[in-house]
Amino acid sequence: MPTVSEFFIEYGKRHGQKKRSWRDDQQRFRDYLKDPLGSRKLSLVTREMVGRILSDMERDDKAGATVNNVRALASALFGKAIEWGYVTENPVRGIKTRKTVKRDRFMLGHELPRFFAALADEPNTTIRDYLLLSLLTGARRANVLEMRWAEVDLTEATWRIPRTKNDDPQNVTLSPEAVMLLEQRKVLASKSAYVFPGTGASGHLVEPKKGWKRIFDRDELNQLELLIQPKNPKSPKTNVRLNMSEAALEKLLIETRAQAVKLGIDVESARMANLRIHDLRRTLGSWQAKTGASMAIIGKSLNHKNQATTAIYARLDLDPVRQSVNTATTAMMEAGGMKEKVEVVRLQTVRN
Structure with missing residues (x-):
């Protein structure tokens, strides 16, 4: 047994x-x-x-x-x-499924500048570029992690995903910001078949959760310091955090939270709450809707699939999808305070 x-x-x-x-x-x-x-x-x-x-x-x-x-x-x-003959009873039988609530969280306009600022301080370029490309394309997490250079046509600004969650291939339109990111990423990762290479057996990045958490730890630390400063002007402002280790960042965040509590500051409001990596995908769709895209266009660009809309999606080519994604991308970048496209794509000078 x-x-x-x-x-x-x-x-x-x-x-x-x-x-x-x-x-x-x-x-x-x-x-x-x-x-x-x-x-x-x-x-x-x-x-x-x-x-x-x-x-x-x-x-x-x-x-x-x-x-x-x-x-x-x-x-x-x-x-x-x-x-296969090991047991005769399934212990899960009789355990009811849980009620599910469909998430509707996406990144709001006032959150984008904070997200971009914290993302710029992320020292791991693979994590940083992965999260940014996830936002710019709205593609599913697994597809971005497994993205191969052979699937990308930078001249045509398209990314061909051979197989998606729906079991269908998908052509993803790449905005100018996404193309520029990938052009510069190719310099960093050209020796790998994957856009986001990893050190494990798969050959590509597998688990970005720790990097995702670091982004919001940095942002919370920045927000707490801004709240502390008026009440304690002598409090030093940390010059974050480009080379700070994960352990040092967590230690500093704990200490800063404790300091804020002593000053009567509501520390819970300092963090961008309840955001997950998948919400980057929803963020693009939300900004497409905000900038006037139809539900059919949004469904096509995000590769949503259901009986009511499949026929409409099939008749759409990539031109209106590209226009919608580009418009939404520009709106997000402007809301995030990022005016120069080069600054948007790289967010910081590549450190050699």
Whole structure:
């Protein structure tokens, strides 16, 4: 009888690696199932154990969709364990799915200048460019992470994604800002097949969450210092933070929060709350709508797919999509206080 971790390896080899969501399944297993269940024998996992994991996720304010995805993975694992003769019962059976609320969060006009300023201080150029290109294209996270130079035509300003979440290919129009970013990125990453190379087995960047958190840690630190300064003019202003380590940044943020609390400052209001990497995609769509794009154009540019709009999308070429993306990009850059395109794309001089 294998342990849950041992069976997950077998599950991956025999079934999981064929799934489009396999990389996501690995992340979900690692983050939510491995520690509480990994060392237990399959036959000893109970419904109560699985239920406690999902309840703990809810307590930690995980989205209903995230909880349901972990539940689905656990159910799939034990489904295969039954099929392959290891166990006879699925402990997930009887555990209800959670109610999901569709997110509508995107980056607001007053948040864009703060985001760009904090992004400019990010020392990891791969992370910085990945997040900026995610905003400029509105493409899904996995597609941007796996973006290859062979898929990019800078002359035509297009990016051909061979296979998307919808199982269809997609032509992504690249705004002038995105083209300039990629032209300069090619100088940095031309030796790799990937636009955003990584050091792991995949060859490309896999997990940008730590870099995403650093962006908002820097912004919060900046905001707290601005709030502290009028109440304590002698408080030194940190010259952030280009070469500051992650540990040093976290330590400084904790100390600055404590100082702000002593001065009676509401520290909760200093952070841009509840923003996720996927919200960059929603941000482009929101700014397209704000600048007058039709729902059909937005759906085409973001590769949304449903029965009501598929026929409309099929009749659209890239010209109106390009115009809409370019208009929205310009509006976002202007709202972010970024007037020069070169400054927008690079956000800072490439450090050699």
